[in-house]
Amino acid sequence: MNNRRTFLKRISLGAVGLTMFNHKLLAHEDLIKITILHTNDMHSRIEPFSSGKFKGYGGMAQRSSIIEEIRKKEKNVLLFDAGDIFQGTPYFNYYGGEIEFKLMSKMKYDAATLGNHDFDNGLDGLKKQLKHTSFPFLTSNYDFKKTILSNKFKSYTVFEKQGVKIGVFGLGIKLDGLVPKELYKETKYIDPIQVANKVSNKLKNKLNCDLVVCLSHLGLEYQSNKVSDIIVAKKTKNIDLIIGGHTHTFLEKPIIVTNQENKKVIINQVGWGGINIGKIDFIFKQNKTDFDVKKSSIFVKKNKN
Amino acid sequence: MKSILKLFLFLVLFSCSNEHEIVSNSHQLIPVTNSIDSNIVKIISPYKISLEKEMNKVISYSSNDLKKGQPESKLGNFVCDLSLKYADGKANICVFNNGGLRDVILKGNITVKDIFQVMPFENELVIIELNNKEYYTLLEYLTQRGGEPVGGVIITKKKDTIISNYNNYEKVKILTSDYLANGGDNMDFFIGKEQKKLGVKLRDVIIEHCIETDTIKVNLDNRLIIEHE
Numbered sequence: 001m002n003n004r005r006t007f008l009k010r011i012s013l014g015a016v017g018l019t020m021f022n023h024k025l026l027a028h029e030d031l032i033k034i035t036i037l038h039t040n041d042m043h044s045r046i047e048p049f050s051s052g053k054f055k056g057y058g059g060m061a062q063r064s065s066i067i068e069e070i071r072k073k074e075k076n077v078l079l080f081d082a083g084d085i086f087q088g089t090p091y092f093n094y095y096g097g098e099i100e101f102k103l104m105s106k107m108k109y110d111a112a113t114l115g116n117h118d119f120d121n122g123l124d125g126l127k128k129q130l131k132h133t134s135f136p137f138l139t140s141n142y143d144f145k146k147t148i149l150s151n152k153f154k155s156y157t158v159f160e161k162q163g164v165k166i167g168v169f170g171l172g173i174k175l176d177g178l179v180p181k182e183l184y185k186e187t188k189y190i191d192p193i194q195v196a197n198k199v200s201n202k203l204k205n206k207l208n209c210d211l212v213v214c215l216s217h218l219g220l221e222y223q224s225n226k227v228s229d230i231i232v233a234k235k236t237k238n239i240d241l242i243i244g245g246h247t248h249t250f251l252e253k254p255i256i257v258t259n260q261e262n263k264k265v266i267i268n269q270v271g272w273g274g275i276n277i278g279k280i281d282f283i284f285k286q287n288k289t290d291f292d293v294k295k296s297s298i299f300v301k302k303n304k305n
Numbered sequence: 306m307k308s309i310l311k312l313f314l315f316l317v318l319f320s321c322s323n324e325h326e327i328v329s330n331s332h333q334l335i336p337v338t339n340s341i342d343s344n345i346v347k348i349i350s351p352y353k354i355s356l357e358k359e360m361n362k363v364i365s366y367s368s369n370d371l372k373k374g375q376p377e378s379k380l381g382n383f384v385c386d387l388s389l390k391y392a393d394g395k396a397n398i399c400v401f402n403n404g405g406l407r408d409v410i411l412k413g414n415i416t417v418k419d420i421f422q423v424m425p426f427e428n429e430l431v432i433i434e435l436n437n438k439e440y441y442t443l444l445e446y447l448t449q450r451g452g453e454p455v456g457g458v459i460i461t462k463k464k465d466t467i468i469s470n471y472n473n474y475e476k477v478k479i480l481t482s483d484y485l486a487n488g489g490d491n492m493d494f495f496i497g498k499e500q501k502k503l504g505v506k507l508r509d510v511i512i513e514h515c516i517e518t519d520t521i522k523v524n525l526d527n528r529l530i531i532e533h534e
Contacts, residue, residue: 031328032325046349046352046353047349047353048337048338056338057336057337057338058337058338059337059341060345060349061341061342061343061345061346061349062337062338062339062340062341062342063337064342064344064345065340065341065342065345066335066337066340068342087427090356090359090360090418090421091352091356093421094355094356094359095352095356099348099349099352102348103345103348103349106344106345106348107345120427163324163325164324164325165323165324165325180502204323208323208324209323210323210324210325210326210327211327240327251334252334253332253334254332266330266332268332270334274337275336275337276334276335276336276337277334277335277337278332278333278334278335279332279333279334279335280330280331280332280333281330281331281332281333282327282329282330283327283328283329283330284325284326284327284328285325285326285328286324286325287323287324287325287326
C-alpha cells in the first residue's frame, strides 16, 4: 500500500474538490442506500393513545402501515428497537408481552435490545414470550450465563444489504436500583464503555462492517456522570449510529457527537409509546482501489457543519 | 492548522479495508397516525376483545363519587384504608400521594378498567419504619402539601404544632408504595430507609378489595385537619 503518498495527494487536492463533487457523486451508479427505521420505549402501546396530549398517535397497526409503505419504496430497510417493549397498558398485565412480540415479528423487526421494563415479569416472564419473536435480541453488556436465559441472546449480529455490511450490537442499563433483584436474578451488568469499544472494534475492524449501529437502552444524557449514549459516543472509536431509549427523549433531529478519533457519531431517539418512527438513510459508495480524491472532502465538509 | 490535522485523521481512517463508505446521511421523524394495516388489526382483534371483556367486568358498586382532594378525600381515604386492611397489622399508618391517583371512581358499578385508570402504575406496597423525628418530618411534609392521602392516623395542624396519635411513638411503621418509598414526589425522608416489601401491586390490592366488597361506602372523617389562623 502506498498509503502515505496517496494521503499527501488527497490533502493537496481535497480542498479543490470540495465544491464540485456533489452531483457527480449522486450520479454515481455504485451508490447504495441503507434505510434504518427505529423505535424505542413502545411500552405495550398496542393501540393509539386514546387521551392526553398524544391522543390519536401511535398504534401498532398504524406503525406497520408506515413501515410497509417505506418497504415498498426502499430496497434496503432495517428495523430496530431500543428496548422497553413491555409495560404500560393492560395488554402487558394480561398477556405478558405476547402480543407485542408477535406484532413486532409480523412487522419484520430485524433486532431489538432489552430495556429495564422488559425484566418486569422476571427472567421467566421474558423467556416465556421469546417463542413469539422472529428477531434477535442483541445485548453485549448483560451476562446471562448464570441464568435461565443463558444462550438466548446474541451480543451482535451483522446484516448485509447489497454488499454493505451493517454490524449491530446492544447495550443495556444498570439493573440494580431500577429492577428488583428477584426479577433479574443473576444477570450480570458489565461496564458499557469497555464492552462497546470491544464489540464495535470487532465489528468495524475484524468483521469489516461498513456501518456500526448500537442499540442502547442507557438513556440519552444525565445531569450526573451516569453512563449515557452521549458518553458512549464520546468514549468509543467505531460506532457510527446509536439508537437510544430509556429517557423517552423526543429528538427533532439526531444529535451529532465527536468520538475518540474525531469521527462523528449520530445519536437518535424518538420519544416513546410508538408515537414516532425514526428514519435514517445512509448513502454508501463502493470503495475502489483507485481512491477518489473528491470523496474524502465530503467527510471534512460534513464534519464541520 | 487544526483542520489540516482533522483532514489527515479522516483520510487515515477511511483508507481502511471496509468495502463501502458513507458519503452522506439524512434523517426523518415520522409521526405515527392515521392509516392502518388491517393484517395487524386482525392479530390484535382477539386479544382486544378478550381484554375488553376482562376490563369491563363489574367488581363492585360505589354508593358515592370517590374523588381526590385536600386535605382529605374520599378516594384517598378509600385507597389508604383498604391497603392498611391488606397489611393486616404490619403497619401503623398508610401514606400515598394525590399525584399517584390518576382518575375518579364515580357512583355506580366499578369495573376493572376503573381501577386501572385510578392506578395505572405498577407500584408495589412496602413498609418503612420511621423514628420519631423522621415521622415528624413526614407530618410536616403532609401538612405543608395541604394534605395527601393517609389512613390509620388522625393529624391536626394548629399554628406551628402538628398533633397526631403517633407523636409519642419511638417507631412508626408506614405503609406506602415503592415509588414514594424511593423518594418519589419529594418524600425525601424515605430515601435510604430499609423497605419491607409486601410483594403485591397496589392496583391488585384495590381490585381484590372491590371483588370482596359488595357496596363501597366511603366517608370523610376529619383524619387530616389543617387549621388556618
